[in-house]
Amino acid sequence: MSEQLTHSASKKAFRKDIPLIDQIPPRKKHILRGLPESELHVEEFLMNIGPQHPSTHGVLRLVVSMEGEVVKSCEPDLGYLHRTFEKISENRTYQQIVPFTDRMDYLGSMNANWGVAAAVEKLASIEVPERAEYIRVIVAELNRIASHLMWMGAFAADIGALTGFVYGFREREMILDMFEEICGSRLTYGYIRVGGVAEDVTPKFIQMVNDFLKILPDRVTDYHDLITGNVIFIERTRGIGAITLDEAISYDITGPMLRACGLPWDLRKEEPYSLYSKFDFNIPAYFNGDCYDRFRVRMDEIMEAAKIVRQALDGLPEGDYKVKKLARNIKPPVGDVYIRQEAPRGEYGVYMESDGSIKPNRVKYRTPSFTNLSILPLAARGWKIADLIAILGSVDIVLGDVDR
Amino acid sequence: MRFLIDVFKGLWSLFVGLGVTFKYMFRKKTTVQYPEIKKPLADRFIGYVKMMYETEGEFAGHTKCVACMACVVVCPVSCIQVTHDKHPDPTKKRIANDFILDYTKCEFCNLCVEACNFDAIIMGHDYELSFYDRADMDMILVKDKKYNDDLYAASRRQTGSEYRPIIAPREREIVDVINKREHEERLKKQAEKSPAQQSE
Amino acid sequence: MDVILGLLYVVILFSLVAVQVLILVFMERKVSAWIQSRIGPNRVGPWGLLQTTADIIKLITKENIRNIQSDKVIFFLAPILAFVAPFAGFVTIPVAENLGIQDLNMGAVYVFALGSSMVFSVIWAGYGSNNRYALIGAMRSAAQMISYEIPLVTSVLGVFLIAGTLSMREIVALQESGTWYVIYQPLGFILFLVAATAEANRAPFDLPEAESELVAGFHTEYSGMKFAFFFLAEYTEMLVACSLMTVLFLGGWLIPFVDNSQIPWWIHIFVFIFKVYSMIFLMMWFRWTFPRLRVDHLMQFGWKVLLPFALVNLVVTGAVALWLKS
Numbered sequence: 001m002s003e004q005l006t007h008s009a010s011k012k013a014f015r016k017d018i019p020l021i022d023q024i025p026p027r028k029k030h031i032l033r034g035l036p037e038s039e040l041h042v043e044e045f046l047m048n049i050g051p052q053h054p055s056t057h058g059v060l061r062l063v064v065s066m067e068g069e070v071v072k073s074c075e076p077d078l079g080y081l082h083r084t085f086e087k088i089s090e091n092r093t094y095q096q097i098v099p100f101t102d103r104m105d106y107l108g109s110m111n112a113n114w115g116v117a118a119a120v121e122k123l124a125s126i127e128v129p130e131r132a133e134y135i136r137v138i139v140a141e142l143n144r145i146a147s148h149l150m151w152m153g154a155f156a157a158d159i160g161a162l163t164g165f166v167y168g169f170r171e172r173e174m175i176l177d178m179f180e181e182i183c184g185s186r187l188t189y190g191y192i193r194v195g196g197v198a199e200d201v202t203p204k205f206i207q208m209v210n211d212f213l214k215i216l217p218d219r220v221t222d223y224h225d226l227i228t229g230n231v232i233f234i235e236r237t238r239g240i241g242a243i244t245l246d247e248a249i250s251y252d253i254t255g256p257m258l259r260a261c262g263l264p265w266d267l268r269k270e271e272p273y274s275l276y277s278k279f280d281f282n283i284p285a286y287f288n289g290d291c292y293d294r295f296r297v298r299m300d301e302i303m304e305a306a307k308i309v310r311q312a313l314d315g316l317p318e319g320d321y322k323v324k325k326l327a328r329n330i331k332p333p334v335g336d337v338y339i340r341q342e343a344p345r346g347e348y349g350v351y352m353e354s355d356g357s358i359k360p361n362r363v364k365y366r367t368p369s370f371t372n373l374s375i376l377p378l379a380a381r382g383w384k385i386a387d388l389i390a391i392l393g394s395v396d397i398v399l400g401d402v403d404r
Numbered sequence: 405m406r407f408l409i410d411v412f413k414g415l416w417s418l419f420v421g422l423g424v425t426f427k428y429m430f431r432k433k434t435t436v437q438y439p440e441i442k443k444p445l446a447d448r449f450i451g452y453v454k455m456m457y458e459t460e461g462e463f464a465g466h467t468k469c470v471a472c473m474a475c476v477v478v479c480p481v482s483c484i485q486v487t488h489d490k491h492p493d494p495t496k497k498r499i500a501n502d503f504i505l506d507y508t509k510c511e512f513c514n515l516c517v518e519a520c521n522f523d524a525i526i527m528g529h530d531y532e533l534s535f536y537d538r539a540d541m542d543m544i545l546v547k548d549k550k551y552n553d554d555l556y557a558a559s560r561r562q563t564g565s566e567y568r569p570i571i572a573p574r575e576r577e578i579v580d581v582i583n584k585r586e587h588e589e590r591l592k593k594q595a596e597k598s599p600a601q602q603s604e
Numbered sequence: 605m606d607v608i609l610g611l612l613y614v615v616i617l618f619s620l621v622a623v624q625v626l627i628l629v630f631m632e633r634k635v636s637a638w639i640q641s642r643i644g645p646n647r648v649g650p651w652g653l654l655q656t657t658a659d660i661i662k663l664i665t666k667e668n669i670r671n672i673q674s675d676k677v678i679f680f681l682a683p684i685l686a687f688v689a690p691f692a693g694f695v696t697i698p699v700a701e702n703l704g705i706q707d708l709n710m711g712a713v714y715v716f717a718l719g720s721s722m723v724f725s726v727i728w729a730g731y732g733s734n735n736r737y738a739l740i741g742a743m744r745s746a747a748q749m750i751s752y753e754i755p756l757v758t759s760v761l762g763v764f765l766i767a768g769t770l771s772m773r774e775i776v777a778l779q780e781s782g783t784w785y786v787i788y789q790p791l792g793f794i795l796f797l798v799a800a801t802a803e804a805n806r807a808p809f810d811l812p813e814a815e816s817e818l819v820a821g822f823h824t825e826y827s828g829m830k831f832a833f834f835f836l837a838e839y840t841e842m843l844v845a846c847s848l849m850t851v852l853f854l855g856g857w858l859i860p861f862v863d864n865s866q867i868p869w870w871i872h873i874f875v876f877i878f879k880v881y882s883m884i885f886l887m888m889w890f891r892w893t894f895p896r897l898r899v900d901h902l903m904q905f906g907w908k909v910l911l912p913f914a915l916v917n918l919v920v921t922g923a924v925a926l927w928l929k930s
């Protein structure tokens with residue numbers, strides 16, 4: 001009977017030691033796959049979660065069939081936010097595409113801009129000034145911090161700790177202020193353009209970044225005290241929604257979700273683009289592939305990103321912030337290009353095909369949220385409805401990024 | 405025993421969390437009391453597209469826009485329409501007659517401002533851009549400064565907003581109505597005053 | 605004559621409780637705001653004091669919406685019962701030496717009995733509204749309330765053992781001279797605090813209304829005044845729980861190390877209110893710090909942690925009491 005229990009974790013509530021910082025040994029083969037074959041006749045119970053639901057992070061609809069509180073199957077229903085960005089991009093000049101990418105991953109706009117800019121630059125062989133690359137690294141990493149902070153808050157709120165939500169937003173606000181300082185927008189930046197960045201950084205921006213980096217470690221310690229170490233949080237997340245590395249790879253999971261499964265795969269290290277080979281940083285990885293490890297990976301990434309920002313800020317060279325002479329309408333030679341970068345949510349890819357005109361012939365975005373969401377039915381199977389929300393939260397989806 | 409230790413460890417972690425929230429209870433609050441206190445905006449803040457006018461010289465009050473169409477071309481969502489007239493200044497060819505901006509479409513991407521070589525449009529610093537009617541979002545950034553100023557004043561009276569450039573076609577009528585009403589009120593006040601003065 | 609007097613008491617009690625709830629809701633908002641580095645309500649009235657009043661007015665004037673497939677009678681009765689049960693619990697709670705509606709000699713039992721009838725209203729609400737979120741919320745709530753009832757009562761049995769009575773007033777009177785029962789029963793106090801939080805459906809045990817999973821739990825379908833009743837009930841229940849804590853463990857209206865017979869009754873009232881509000885603050889602080897437990901963890905915590913500890917507490921207390929007596 002005991003093997004039939006779905007929850008290895010729940011059997012031992014409050015009986016585990018609570019390793020706060022030290023690493024948990026690699027998990028044994030988990031027994032979460034098979035659902036219990038109940039002798040009682042239990043009627044299936046269909047529940048519709050979303051598209052307007054407090055915790056689906058946007059307009060995602062989940063059709064969940066349950067046995068009591070246990071999720072038997074869960075099917076995401078997408079498309080409520082579909083805006084045909086790929087098609088739109090094929091009808092715009094290369095420079096005009098950039099503002100649209102803001103609307104895809106609206107929590108990591110800088111990274112989304114960068115992918116397109118880098119793709120066009122590679123297609124048209126444009127050489128970007130070094131200062132621009134430094135600025136790009138700084139803003140992209142700051143955006144990663146902002147995105148993870150926001151995620152941390154939303155995840156804590158999913159678990160029920162509403163205070164963490166506000167704390168996450170409070171620090172994110174400081175980053176938004178910085179972005180407002182350099183590009184005038186707080187959410188849809190459109191800052192990284194083809195051939196550089198839109199405008200140069202200001203001394204005030206550098207001052208703000210310095211201030212932020214000074215207080216960040218303190219605040220992160222607070223988050224760890226408030227959330228990571230909390231015994232209820234650990235009970236709610238450890239072992240929950242665990243996926244193995246094989247499953248993660250076969251589902252093409254990338255980003256923090258993959259790193260939580262034990263593979264420190266990060267495009268910034270594996271295929272260093274831009275200036276990432278110059279900086280010294282680690283790729284945090286944990287082994288269990290559960291919600292708790294996803295949380296810890298992201299929290300560690302905040303600190304690593306802060307390290308990169310620090311180094312980039314110190315090494316910021318003088319020079320141009322964008323290519324001086326850039327044609328108003330770029331006409332890249334015929335060819336195609338695939339650029340992939342490490343966005344906060346995982347691998348963000350841009351495929352572009354040029355037919356020699358001012359508009360691309362074909363554009364395809366490979367957005368991390370979409371592929372990462374595909375594992376939800378597998379990861380959520382056999383868990384309770386409360387865990388489903390936690391698992392969904394830990395995937396870190398942005399619906400704009402999923403639906404495009 | 406292990407059980408007891410776990411319970412106490414768990415309790416301790418809860419106390420640590422309580423400590424964090426207690427600490428922030430007495431810290432400085434981060435809230436900005438919005439309508440009264442507004443956060444200072446960055447210089448580069450992107451609010452809305454604002455028309456610039458010649459401030460000096462013979463043609464002061466005329467728009468700087470020469471209807472070169474650079475912004476129209478560069479706008480990714482084609483939300484700008486410009487019609488033109490002959491410029492009163494013989495050294496210049498054309499002047500914008502109507503500069504219509506469809507705010508329902510605008511992405512606030514700043515590309516149009518960067519494209520303009522004549523500094524005719526800039527990004528304003530207003531973020532309170534809400535409207536009651538979709539038609540109001542077709543803003544006409546017109547050429548005549550006087551007309552524009554009228555509208556600004558009217559919208560300020562109406563909404564209390566400092567910058568709101570409501571320049572919808574219907575707005576002209578509103579301005580007229582408001583002006584008329586104010587005029588009538590003034591007349592009424594004078595009428596009230598004068599008998600009182602007479603009785604004294 | 606008695607009937608009129610009784611009715612008068614009820615009206616006074618109702619208005620007092622309603623005002624208390626208004627204050628509590630306001631306090632909850634302020635406390636949560638402070639914890640979260642915010643300011644909290646400050647627009648309606650001085651210092652935002654009238655915010656909850658405005659909310660209540662909004663709720664009263666709101667349209668009453670009922671799901672057409674809901675069970676009419678049950679749907680209507682649930683919020684009424686939800687409010688009446690904890691409200692009636694106030695009858696036995698002594699606020700000051702001679703203040704309090706009725707001192708039953710089984711006072712404590714009466715309050716606990718009424719508290720457990722709350723579960724009916726929750727089940728009715730969940731079943732009557734014909735909504736799946738509500739049903740799940742109600743089921744959770746029933747399981748939770750039933751399993752926390754036991755540690756709740758077991759944890760206070762120690763107090764009754766020491767006091768030798770079930771009358772609230774006598775229990776307070778026995779705590780004269782600064783020997784609050786929290787000193788004799790620290791474990792009992794903590795257990796009672798936890799169990800009472802769960803019994804009142806407060807975070808971290810607010811599963812019945814876990815908003816990230818179940819929208820609003822058992823009262824998802826309720827709006828307007830009916831919703832206000834559930835709202836009122838939650839805070840009333842909290843008030844009752846904290847009053848019980850004050851009476852049973854914190855010496856009620858008594859000020860320690862002072863000759864309490866010399867102190868006027870109105871100071872006693874303030875002392876009582878101060879103690880109750882401190883406990884309420886504690887509960888709010890918990891709510892805005894901790895995440896929510898999962899339903900099976902909750903059960904296991906109740907049965908495997910709270911109950912054994914409560915039993916141990918009871919046995920040790922009994923043994924010591926026996927030893928002292930002999």
Ligand code: SF4
Pocket residue numbers: 453478479480481482483484505509510511512513514515516517
């Ligand atoms: S800001 Fe962008 S979208 Fe708006 S009018 Fe200018 S170019 Fe067009």
Ligand code: SF4
Pocket residue numbers: 468469470471472473474475476486500519520521522523524525
């Ligand atoms: S605003 Fe500037 S770019 Fe646009 S038409 Fe006028 S002068 Fe040309």
